Amino acid sequence: MTPDLGKYAVEVLSAYAASVVLLVALIAVTLRRGRVARAALKEVEREVKSDG
Amino acid sequence: MSIWQYANPVKFLSLSAKVQPVLWVAAGFCVVVGLIWGFFGTPDDFRQGSTVKIIYLHVPAALMAINAWFMMLITSLIWLVRRHHVSVLAAKAAAPVGMVMTVIALVTGAIWGQPMWGTWWAWDPRLTSFLILFLFYLGYIALWEAIEDPDTAADLTSILCLVGSVFAVLSRYAVQFWNQGLHQGTSVPVATGGRTVSDVFFYPLVMCMVGFGLLFLALVLYRTGTEIRLRRTAALRARAGGNV
Numbered sequence: 001m002t003p004d005l006g007k008y009a010v011e012v013l014s015a016y017a018a019s020v021v022l023l024v025a026l027i028a029v030t031l032r033r034g035r036v037a038r039a040a041l042k043e044v045e046r047e048v049k050s051d052g
Numbered sequence: 053m054s055i056w057q058y059a060n061p062v063k064f065l066s067l068s069a070k071v072q073p074v075l076w077v078a079a080g081f082c083v084v085v086g087l088i089w090g091f092f093g094t095p096d097d098f099r100q101g102s103t104v105k106i107i108y109l110h111v112p113a114a115l116m117a118i119n120a121w122f123m124m125l126i127t128s129l130i131w132l133v134r135r136h137h138v139s140v141l142a143a144k145a146a147a148p149v150g151m152v153m154t155v156i157a158l159v160t161g162a163i164w165g166q167p168m169w170g171t172w173w174a175w176d177p178r179l180t181s182f183l184i185l186f187l188f189y190l191g192y193i194a195l196w197e198a199i200e201d202p203d204t205a206a207d208l209t210s211i212l213c214l215v216g217s218v219f220a221v222l223s224r225y226a227v228q229f230w231n232q233g234l235h236q237g238t239s240v241p242v243a244t245g246g247r248t249v250s251d252v253f254f255y256p257l258v259m260c261m262v263g264f265g266l267l268f269l270a271l272v273l274y275r276t277g278t279e280i281r282l283r284r285t286a287a288l289r290a291r292a293g294g295n296v
Contacts, residue, residue: 005102037281
């Protein structure tokens, strides 16, 4: 399945691994921060409403 | 109907919510198909061997690293001239994405350079200008975090963005006007329409470039929405006098 990368297999695979890790981490942090911000805003809006 | 209506956070969030699902799916499709195509479906280069497969990560990441800064430049200018908060929050949202793209370009470039050039790093004009661009991204993000008043932070980071644009331009055009250093010429010269990459490598590369572009857009829209919500939360807390 994996193509024959010859003597540069380590270089190619490490470039792909590093890039995928960075991209997945960026997306995960972005989505997590977004969820936290949404929840915080909802909470404040609810409290402001209940305070009148 | 004017583009400036999207300076209204509510209208921006409404449009963003409609566009994002399409963007995420299209970005995921293009990135995954492009990388699989490039990794499994392309032959080795006669000189570079299998390291040519790194091009599908390096070139799109470098492209977005530079264009992210240009996007930040435009939105920062809009802030300085028209004082639209959504605009400067979009710049703030784009900075970490651009920084990660810069890191991917630097890391994959170093990994490719070691076997091809015999060195991880050289003080070549393009590599050096890219390193400085990375430092500008770090400085931009740090400046936002360091200043408490959001409007002052927006002003100062926008000015930093103008200064950093010099290095974004250098990163983009250094290979064209500096005939020195190790870095080869651009793979896809947009201005001339010519290219130095054969079709078998070019089409998956274009797929990856489109994918990285769409991913950047999806991430920036999502992150701008987050920044708007954080700003609104802080405003409501301040209005309630710290009771909330």
